[in-house]
Amino acid sequence: MDTRELNATRHPEASIALWDGRRAARIGVGCWAIGGPFLLDGKPDGWGDIDDAQSVRALELAADLGATIFDTADVYGTGHSETVLGRAFAGKRDRVVIATKFGYRYEEARKSVSGADVSPAYIRSAVAASLRRLGTDYIDLYQIHVGGLDEDAAEAAAGALEELAEAGAIRAWGWSTDDARAAARMTVYPHFVAVQQELSVFCDGPDMLALCQGKGLISLNRSPLAMGFLTGKFGPNTLMAASDVRGAGHSWVRFFKDGRPLPEFLARLDAVREVLQSGGRTLAQGALGWNLARSPTTIPIPGFKSEAQIRNNLGALQKGPLSSDAMAEIDRLLSLGEDA
Numbered sequence: 001m002d003t004r005e006l007n008a009t010r011h012p013e014a015s016i017a018l019w020d021g022r023r024a025a026r027i028g029v030g031c032w033a034i035g036g037p038f039l040l041d042g043k044p045d046g047w048g049d050i051d052d053a054q055s056v057r058a059l060e061l062a063a064d065l066g067a068t069i070f071d072t073a074d075v076y077g078t079g080h081s082e083t084v085l086g087r088a089f090a091g092k093r094d095r096v097v098i099a100t101k102f103g104y105r106y107e108e109a110r111k112s113v114s115g116a117d118v119s120p121a122y123i124r125s126a127v128a129a130s131l132r133r134l135g136t137d138y139i140d141l142y143q144i145h146v147g148g149l150d151e152d153a154a155e156a157a158a159g160a161l162e163e164l165a166e167a168g169a170i171r172a173w174g175w176s177t178d179d180a181r182a183a184a185r186m187t188v189y190p191h192f193v194a195v196q197q198e199l200s201v202f203c204d205g206p207d208m209l210a211l212c213q214g215k216g217l218i219s220l221n222r223s224p225l226a227m228g229f230l231t232g233k234f235g236p237n238t239l240m241a242a243s244d245v246r247g248a249g250h251s252w253v254r255f256f257k258d259g260r261p262l263p264e265f266l267a268r269l270d271a272v273r274e275v276l277q278s279g280g281r282t283l284a285q286g287a288l289g290w291n292l293a294r295s296p297t298t299i300p301i302p303g304f305k306s307e308a309q310i311r312n313n314l315g316a317l318q319k320g321p322l323s324s325d326a327m328a329e330i331d332r333l334l335s336l337g338e339d340a
Helices: 003-008 052-064 080-088 120-134 151-167 180-188 206-215 263-276 283-294 307-314 324-339
Strands: 015-017 023-025 069-071 097-102 104-107 112-116 139-144 170-176 192-198 218-222 298-300
Touching: 052 080, 052 307, 069 218, 080 120, 097 120, 120 139, 120 151, 139 151, 139 192, 151 170, 151 180, 170 180, 170 218, 180 192, 180 206, 192 206, 206 218, 263 283, 263 324, 283 298, 283 307, 283 324
Parallel strands: 069 097, 097 139, 139 170, 170 192, 192 218, 218 298
Antiparallel strands: 015 023, 104 112
């Protein structure tokens, strides 16, 4: 299927209005993995080795297949993800919506994260560095990456971000957080337009979804495939490499332990596998269809390392949201598992 045919057959609910009036495809592209190796707390926080040429081809393919939003962060590969993204869309900037994040200091030469900083002075230096790497004079959506901030730090950051928006360096801003109460405080700012929340079949976020729907915010969904778990490619004998964030031993990686997929999540996936694959969907397309059905505000942003993953993920635009019956059946099946 060529690009024109795919775009012509997209599901009618496959796009959403953005803060600037443009419409965007309701599946975006997450660019964590293409940053390559880097360290957090002395442990690998990337997704293994990468091939920049392959990453650029996959990004170009994603845009050709209708993807609009490309989400990255300055810390991914300590700047490398932004550089690759800028290379892919050099001369084609108006085709895409670039979302990036800030808030973690890093040592680029050592490929290591060195701490958090959301002070106004740091924000100004971080945005300048991101603009340079991305090869652009504006960022569509600039997001706070640090999920937990005290009220004073959050308010100071918000003031600096509003100044950047007024100056034209950014078009709008958001926050990657799962704290709906904290995010609600930001809705008084005119350029606050989006929240990036974890959301997947395995991890719901009803409070944040209610906030987004009630306040007209976009809900960008990180980890919509549960760090790849919902693609179905892992089994009880899978062992992730220590160079992969899923095998590095981070305490916050919830679906894997000691590099192995947790049995309880393998069981949950088996319980809903048939429903997710309804309508000729792959497992990944079914999982993304769950996000699309969960709220009209959602844009899942699955990651990728290959063109095949891009095609699979964006193929969910053709299939559309899961039906209400399928959503209810998934709820029932997962509830049965929790009661067992």
